Amino acid sequence: MKTSWRLLLLPVAVFVVAVAVAAVVIALSGSPPLPALAAWWEGAVSAPGALPESLLNTTPLLFTGLAVAVGLLAGQFNIGVEGQLLMGALASAWVGFAVSGLPAPLHALLALLVGALVGGIWGWIPGILKAWRGAHEVITTIMMNHIAIYLTQYLVTKVWKDPNSMSPQTPEALPSAWLPILAEGTRLSVGLLLALATALLLWYLLKRTIWGYELRAVGANAEAARAAGVRVSRMIWGSMALSGAIGGLAGAVEVLGVHHRYYDQFSPGYGFDGIAVALLGNNHPLGVVFAALVFGAMKNGAVYMQSVTVPAVPREITTVVQAVVIFFLAAIRFQRRAG
Amino acid sequence: MNDSRPVVVHMEDICKRFGAVQANNHISLSVRQGTIHAIVGENGAGKTTLMNVLYGVFPPDSGTVSLYGQPVRFRSPAEALQAGVGMVSQHYALIPRLSVLENLMLGGEGASLAPLPRAQVLARAQELAKVIGLQADWDAPAGALSVSQQQKVEILKLLLRDARVLIFDEPTAVLPPADAEAFFALLHRFTEEGRTVLLVTHKLQEVLGHADEVTVLRAGEVVATMPVREAPGAEPQIDARTLARLIVGEGGVLPEEELLLGKRLDDKPRLRVEGLVVPPIRSRAGLKAVSFEVYPGEVFGVAGVDGSGQAELIDALVGLAPPTQGRIWLNDEDITCAPPSARLRKGVRYIAEDRHLRGAILGWSVAENAALGLHRQGGFGSALSLSFARMKEFAQRIIARFAVRAPAADAPFSALSGGNQQKVVVGRALMETPVLLIAGQPTRGLDAASTRAVHHAIREACRQGAAALVVSFDLDELLTLCDRIGVLFDGRLVDIVEGERRRREEIGALMVGAVKGGGA
Ligand SMILES: Nc1ncnc2c1ncn2[C@@H]1O[C@H](COP(=O)(O)OP(=O)(O)OP(=O)(O)O)[C@@H](O)[C@H]1O
Numbered sequence: 001m002k003t004s005w006r007l008l009l010l011p012v013a014v015f016v017v018a019v020a021v022a023a024v025v026i027a028l029s030g031s032p033p034l035p036a037l038a039a040w041w042e043g044a045v046s047a048p049g050a051l052p053e054s055l056l057n058t059t060p061l062l063f064t065g066l067a068v069a070v071g072l073l074a075g076q077f078n079i080g081v082e083g084q085l086l087m088g089a090l091a092s093a094w095v096g097f098a099v100s101g102l103p104a105p106l107h108a109l110l111a112l113l114v115g116a117l118v119g120g121i122w123g124w125i126p127g128i129l130k131a132w133r134g135a136h137e138v139i140t141t142i143m144m145n146h147i148a149i150y151l152t153q154y155l156v157t158k159v160w161k162d163p164n165s166m167s168p169q170t171p172e173a174l175p176s177a178w179l180p181i182l183a184e185g186t187r188l189s190v191g192l193l194l195a196l197a198t199a200l201l202l203w204y205l206l207k208r209t210i211w212g213y214e215l216r217a218v219g220a221n222a223e224a225a226r227a228a229g230v231r232v233s234r235m236i237w238g239s240m241a242l243s244g245a246i247g248g249l250a251g252a253v254e255v256l257g258v259h260h261r262y263y264d265q266f267s268p269g270y271g272f273d274g275i276a277v278a279l280l281g282n283n284h285p286l287g288v289v290f291a292a293l294v295f296g297a298m299k300n301g302a303v304y305m306q307s308v309t310v311p312a313v314p315r316e317i318t319t320v321v322q323a324v325v326i327f328f329l330a331a332i333r334f335q336r337r338a339g
Numbered sequence: 340m341n342d343s344r345p346v347v348v349h350m351e352d353i354c355k356r357f358g359a360v361q362a363n364n365h366i367s368l369s370v371r372q373g374t375i376h377a378i379v380g381e382n383g384a385g386k387t388t389l390m391n392v393l394y395g396v397f398p399p400d401s402g403t404v405s406l407y408g409q410p411v412r413f414r415s416p417a418e419a420l421q422a423g424v425g426m427v428s429q430h431y432a433l434i435p436r437l438s439v440l441e442n443l444m445l446g447g448e449g450a451s452l453a454p455l456p457r458a459q460v461l462a463r464a465q466e467l468a469k470v471i472g473l474q475a476d477w478d479a480p481a482g483a484l485s486v487s488q489q490q491k492v493e494i495l496k497l498l499l500r501d502a503r504v505l506i507f508d509e510p511t512a513v514l515p516p517a518d519a520e521a522f523f524a525l526l527h528r529f530t531e532e533g534r535t536v537l538l539v540t541h542k543l544q545e546v547l548g549h550a551d552e553v554t555v556l557r558a559g560e561v562v563a564t565m566p567v568r569e570a571p572g573a574e575p576q577i578d579a580r581t582l583a584r585l586i587v588g589e590g591g592v593l594p595e596e597e598l599l600l601g602k603r604l605d606d607k608p609r610l611r612v613e614g615l616v617v618p619p620i621r622s623r624a625g626l627k628a629v630s631f632e633v634y635p636g637e638v639f640g641v642a643g644v645d646g647s648g649q650a651e652l653i654d655a656l657v658g659l660a661p662p663t664q665g666r667i668w669l670n671d672e673d674i675t676c677a678p679p680s681a682r683l684r685k686g687v688r689y690i691a692e693d694r695h696l697r698g699a700i701l702g703w704s705v706a707e708n709a710a711l712g713l714h715r716q717g718g719f720g721s722a723l724s725l726s727f728a729r730m731k732e733f734a735q736r737i738i739a740r741f742a743v744r745a746p747a748a749d750a751p752f753s754a755l756s757g758g759n760q761q762k763v764v765v766g767r768a769l770m771e772t773p774v775l776l777i778a779g780q781p782t783r784g785l786d787a788a789s790t791r792a793v794h795h796a797i798r799e800a801c802r803q804g805a806a807a808l809v810v811s812f813d814l815d816e817l818l819t820l821c822d823r824i825g826v827l828f829d830g831r832l833v834d835i836v837e838g839e840r841r842r843r844e845e846i847g848a849l850m851v852g853a854v855k856g857g858g859a
């Protein structure tokens with residue numbers, strides 16, 4: 001009752017502070033902050049065609065936010081969502097262009113599955129290293145990110161490169177692998193619905209299944225979980241694999257729903273954005289939905305703001321907001337645990 | 340009472356409410372310099388809350404605190420420490436992974452931002468350690484220490500900051516008797532130095548044996564404050580019965596002292612342990628070739644000085660530490676290598692000796708904690724439809740049967756007082772008759788009536804066919820409850836006493852290795 005209000009109020013308050021900080025930064029950079037904020041809002045919500053684009057930006061953030069949240073709930077800080085996303089994206093792109101002869105929904109489904117699977121494996125590896133050898137996941141997932149970045153770069157420039165193009169990208173996926181567009185005249189695909197479904201499913205998994213109960217137990221007190229019969233090491237790699245699979249899905253949906261191919265550096269760091277999204281969403285699947293909406297809209301609105309403000313406010317201002325959110329929420333949550 | 344001694348701590352008209360619970364209701368308290376002031380009361384009476392107010396953990400809703408006559412308003416434990424008020428909590432606050440020295444540098448509840456300088460801490464700590472009799476490896480992780488060593492580290496932390504007022508919340512709840520005596524010797528030393536001690540305890544003998552004054556709390560209010568003795572060392576002026584009566588109140592029942600022995604229901608052992616060897620976890624010895632049996636209907640006690648192998652025995656029995664040699668049978672089934680989940684399925688129930696470490700998840704609700712460990716037994720729905728409603732219902736049954744003071748079944752577990760948390764952990768294991776109960780310090784932090792209720796519940800389970808193994812440092816507890824008592828010394832089960840030989844002196848001598856046991 002009272003506590004749940006506070007749970008809700010805190011992220012909102014932190015977000016407001018973050019936007020205020022951004023306004024100050026805008027003012028310092030020489031643009032009048034109020035018109036800039038208005039343009040930001042306009043670009044995110046009220047300009048024609050703004051909303052579907054905002055939702056398009058929301059989709060990958062929702063996936064990566066969920067991926068980070070699952071890890072955190074199990075006590076695993078998965079910083080490797082970016083790498084899992086890249087691997088999943090490339091794998092699904094490969095299924096998209098290399099596998100032919102499948103009917104439309106099946107082809108897309110297979111591509112999604114393979115993307116999730118490869119992302120899952122990419123999360124499972126640091127999971128198993130943690131569970132069996134005690135290697136800290138923060139270190140290993142960062143390493144795995146680097147491997148993923150260079151491996152995908154290599155594959156897309158040397159092995160699966162589109163022969164008809166100069167840039168490092170795969171051939172276009174067959175249309176049978178494309179995700180259907182949700183609304184005529186927009187770029188918004190059913191990927192958004194997939195992301196929302198993933199959030200719902202995850203919520204159910206965590207709150208209403210024994211596996212979810214045990215996952216949360218391991219995250220909250222691994223020693224007590226062990227005494228209660230939970231196989232902690234299994235849960236560690238299991239949660240990391242699930243987290244990675246959701247990260248892989250994020251990449252697959254971007255590829256199959258938006259770009260229809262993999263090209264190098266297509267992700268502006270969605271995996272890392274997921275950390276802020278999960279924090280703002282309080283690791284709750286439904287909270288993450290709202291957090292992803294907020295950040296997605298913000299990212300979209302910032303592009304518009306950049307184009308209409310004089311002098312232009314760079315759209316990277318969104319990272320200021322993200323940074324402030326992470327800074328405050330991490331500090332407050334950490335203090336709570338210590339106290 | 341020597342009234343010339345100045346009042347050091349004065350709390351006036353303190354009120355503190357948590358939601359619907361009035362934890363402290365107009366409490367006033369004066370403590371004189373150089374005295375030991377005991378605070379007693381039932382589980383949930385408000386003792387810890389009052390001490391937390393004094394230590395600046397949270398502010399009172401109303402009322403004032405003064406120190407040496409000056410009104411103070413501590414906004415954090417750090418501020419309290421600055422003013423010379425320190426507390427050792429009911430649940431220790433050491434960081435297990437950090438070394439002893441690092442813990443000392445960190446100070447009170449992680450409140451001071453800058454740790455104390457290392458060299459300076461080490462020098463003073465070594466000096467003070469001699470005084471309080473702490474022998475510890477400064478670089479060992481704090482989690483590897485025994486409970487009494489951890490407590491001494493906590494005390495050292497306060498002394499390093501030169502605390503003049505020392506608050507102890509149930510300091511002897513898990514201390515073995517010998518360590519408890521040493522602890523009180525230390526308290527007297529502190530009061531002689533002019534320090535002032537506030538002591539929260541459920542053990543009335545400690546009050547009668549050591550306190551100068553006592554305050555009795557009931558349901559958040561002071562029901563009595565009175566002198567215990569004229570002068571330090573003098574005979575107590577009050578007796579345990581008077582105190583017990585004040586604690587439970589007019590309508591309350593005094594738990595009567597009686598033996599709770601039972602009989603074997605079957606000649607086939609329920610638990611059979613043979614030649615068990617477990618490497619050391621929290622003792623020097625580990626477990627060295629221990630063999631014994633526990634029969635249905637029987638409570639088997641395990642006595643021993645702290646660190647004689649109790650932790651290793653429990654861990655091996657519940658499946659948390661693999662033995663390197665030997666076998667464990669449950670009803671003729673070899674479970675030596677079975678994981679905890681398999682043992683739980685077979686009806687093994689475990690009351691963890693440290694509820695915060697292993698027994699519960701503090702951030703969860705009471706209901707979710709009530710299901711912990713039983714969640715796979717089918718009572719709370721299937722794998723894909725876990726029912727919170729049923730967890731709540733189960734928690735409500737525990738609350739009713741063990742008189743847990745909880746605002747609601749879905750209240751946060753951490754909102755329960757220490758003793759009430761313990762009742763949930765115990766109740767969970769005993770709501771249905773276990774096949775085998777492994778209990779470590781089952782009455783840790785419980786008041787007299789609840790202790791009795793838990794003893795009865797264990798005995799009742801055994802009457803229904805359970806077999807129980809109870810590890811306790813409290814010899815009185817073992818003597819009232821256990822049919823046979825095995826004594827661990829240096830990792831070996833030196834003897835099992837029963838019948839005529841179930842006597843304090845006999846067991847005490849075995850515990851320190853003074854006599855060679857005949858059996859085992
Ligand atoms: N943080 C909290 N939130 C809500 N209720 C609380 C909180 N802390 C204590 N209470 C309630 O206040 C009452 C007094 O608790 P307190 O911990 O002071 O009891 P206590 O006398 O120390 O008991 P015990 O002997 O069991 O340790 C209890 O009913 C408890 O449920």
Ligand SMILES: [Mg+2]
Pocket residue numbers: 386387388429508756757758
């Ligand atoms: Mg208490």
